[in-house]
Amino acid sequence: MLLRYFYNEKLAHASYLVGCQKTGEAIIVDPARDLEPYFEVAKKEGMQIKAAVETHIHADYVSGARELGEVHQAKLYLSGEGGEEWGYQYVERIEHELLFNGDQFNIGYLIFEVMHTPGHTPESISLLLTDRGGNADLPMGIFSGDFVFVGDIGRPDLLESALGQEGSTLANAKAMFNSLATFKQLPDYLQVWPAHGAGSACGKALGAVPSSTVGYEKAFNWALSITDEDAFCKELLADQPEPPTYFKVMKEVNRKGPALLKDLKKPQEIKSAQKMIELLNQNLQIIDTRQSSEFQKKHIEHTINIPYYKSFPNWAGWLVDYERPLYLICDTSELENILHALNSVGIDQIAGYMDSQVVHSSDLFVLESYEDVTPSDIRVKVEKGEVHVLDVRQVSELKEGFIPHSQLIMLGTLAERLDELPTDKPILTQCRTGIRSNIAASILQANGIKNVLNLNGGIVHWQKEGLSTLKNKQNA
Template identity: 55%
Template sequence: MFFKSFFDENLAQMSYMVGCQKTGEALVIDPARDITPYLTTAKKEGFDITSITETHIHADYLSGARELAEKTGGKLYLSDEGDDDWKYGFAKEYSYQWLKGGDHFYVGNVKLDVLHTPGHTPESLSYLLTDEGGGSSVPMGIFTGDFVFVGDVGRPDLLEKAAGASGSSEVGAKDMFKSLQRFKELPDYVQVWPGHGAGSACGKSLGAVPSSTVGYEKINNWALSYEEEASFIDELLEGQPEPPKYFTMMKKLNKEGPALLDDHQSVEKMNIEQTQKAVEQGNAVIDTRSKEDFAKGHLPGTINLPFNKAFANWAGWLISYDQDIVLISDESEVEDIQIALQSIGLDRLVGFVNQDDVDQKDNLETYESITADQLAEKFKDHEDYIIVDVRNQSEWDEEHMEGAFHVMLGTLPDRLDEIPEGKTPIVHCQSGIRSAIATSVLQAYGYKDVLNLKGGFSAWKEYGGKVA
């Protein structure tokens, strides 16, 4: 048997390829939209991708299942659990088979037993793998998707918060408790191959280790220690982070079928004048330079999203799906940035301008960063300023500056009318990274006199500033 995992660090997303070396057939589980790694691996290892499956309809990234079926002709194995609102609308365009708990299918001589494991979503499936071609009669491992992670379990509130399914959070939590009782019955030696690692918004406290075992999770996973349903539900639902805005769109697109990517989709190289016009026309112009370079000088109306692991997440929060997108970046990074945007369905990248062109331009817009002691001094004239805390709700609830106004970064464009006119915003997060993005958003929407707190709330506490 062949086994390989793939990790997208931008989305903390895991996908897998399993192959039968005797027959040359391969299965891909939970493919990302960029299918190049699977095609490359299959060619290198001498496999034909004959099967494609998903554990559930994803909310946090755009699936590559349709793309892979289109390119390879592989058969889709998709969940037929849950109600009619959550069925894959594109399946009938391809060779497909619906799956329910208790079913099984083969990839060559590798057997996949289907377990219905609702909780994260009603249609969620897990796949128990047995390498019969290798002579085994017992399972080697289980692909859990967003059911069980290393150290955590999937959140059940996304359908309610991101898809508007009223009352589904508690129903999902009850389903999760029942699914976990069945998970505990699996042999301790069974390996656990989850759909995400640390950094994903699909759970509260995912571990960074990529795999585990059932036995280890029984001992160490907080969710498996509960024997009483009510207390488990309370703990599971409490403190879940805000789901990114783009999750709603991902559920819709993954259900209906993501658009197929154009192999020849080109991105126009633009000049400064064209980029400025793009801003005037209402396009999203994303400056991917560092926050330090952006602060020293940037084109008015642009948003600063440095290209790092958090790029796709914040792009999904802050960029509208009906906007064309223009980048300010190093030309060598454009393709990788495009893949990151496409991973969450932001497909309307139309152009880029080389960041060196911006660095060399005169009369750019700037912003100032202040220290904690400077902030304390400005507090004396607090009527002229408003402190804007852009951290998550859980961070705010734990402690915050006295007199601050809280608006989570991702919701900032929708709450600008809550920032009083005539006051200078002083923006902070925990360390200064998110507040730099927020500062760029405020400037792009017309709040030109904005200050950013260096070091964020951590620096304020170290200084000894007042907190509530």
């Protein structure tokens, strides 16, 4: 048997290529939209990708299942659980099989057994893998999707918090409790292969190692240690991070079927500053992907900075309007990677791009800047109330401490809540380390709030300098 692990750090997404070496057939478990890495490995290993299987309809990235089925003629194995509302709507013309609890299917001599494990979503399934090619008659591991992670489990609230299905959270939490009871009956030696790692918003405390075992999770996963259903539900629902707004979009995209990559229009290069100014005058959305240290010093008026770094697709999904064309200011050597990252969360309407060097080479633009300040620079003004501190972290992060008299507006919701900010004093943007707060500063300036400062190093730097913070309550 061949097992290969693929991990997208920007999405904290894990997927797998599983192959039968006796027959040369392979299947992808929870495929990403970018299929090239799987085909490269399959070719190198002498495998043919014959199928793909999904553990559920994903909400945090665009699945590659439709692309595999329609373009590459792979057979799709998809959950039939959860009722018609959770059915896939694009599979009529694709060879596929709907899976239910207890079903089995094979890829060569590999046997996949289906467990219905609702809780994260109603249709969620997990897959026990047995390698009959090696004469094994017992499973060696379980592909757990968003059911059981390393050190955590899938959140049950997305249907309500992201999709608006009132009352579904508690029902899903109870379903998760029952699914875990089934998981606990599995033998300790089984390997656990989840669909996400640390940084995913599909749970609240995912571990950073790629895999685990059933026995290890029984011993150390907080969720498997609680035996009372009410206590379990209360703990599961506490401190869940704010669900990204794009999760609702992704769920619909993956249910109805994403656009095929070959059908996406390539963005046009904008070479003239005058053309970019015309676009700016049309109030179009323009994202500058340079690092914040560059953007701070000089950027075009009305542009928003989402630096191309680890969390780029997550914040793009939060902040980009999916219904409107998007324009980019970027280092053109990074353009293909940036497009891949945007496409991975379904941002497909990318109309044009301009090389970031044009920002420096033309005197036609109205340019802006904002200042980075250290805690020692700004402490006295904060204490005197001469600046307004805007904290853009998650509510759950307040337990780490927060600056007295700060206002909490989570970054992903900031653009919709600008009218809650004062206009009579400078605004100091602040997060944990200074990355999100730079994005916040750009949102403020792009929307006409010009007198902005950014706290270098965030509250971590503030606390290292021994400055006072409050804990366990919100002073806002």
